[in-house]
Amino acid sequence: VPAIKGALSDLAQACTACHGADLTGAQTDAGPAPRLAGQNELYLAEQMHAFATGLRANHATMTAIMRNLDGAQREDLARQIAHLAP
Helix, strand or coil: CCCCCCCCCHHHHHHHHHHCCCCCCEEECCEEECCCCCCCHHHHHHHHHHHHHCCCCCCHHHHHHHHCCCHHHHHHHHHHHHCCCC
């Protein structure tokens, strides 16, 4: 079931600060934040896990955010974002 705008979880809403109001990407002071909406769920979950475990350490903010989430929270977030229209 696709997520609808305004029905984002608090966690997904937090992503909008960098990735844009509709999670289709945005330019930030730290550089571009890529589109998340509509990405493959498994890809999103893998990248979130990589940030959480330090396998991917190219963005300190993402590393810190993902380390504060457990695996189930990351999977739920990936599922929700994957179902957003790009």
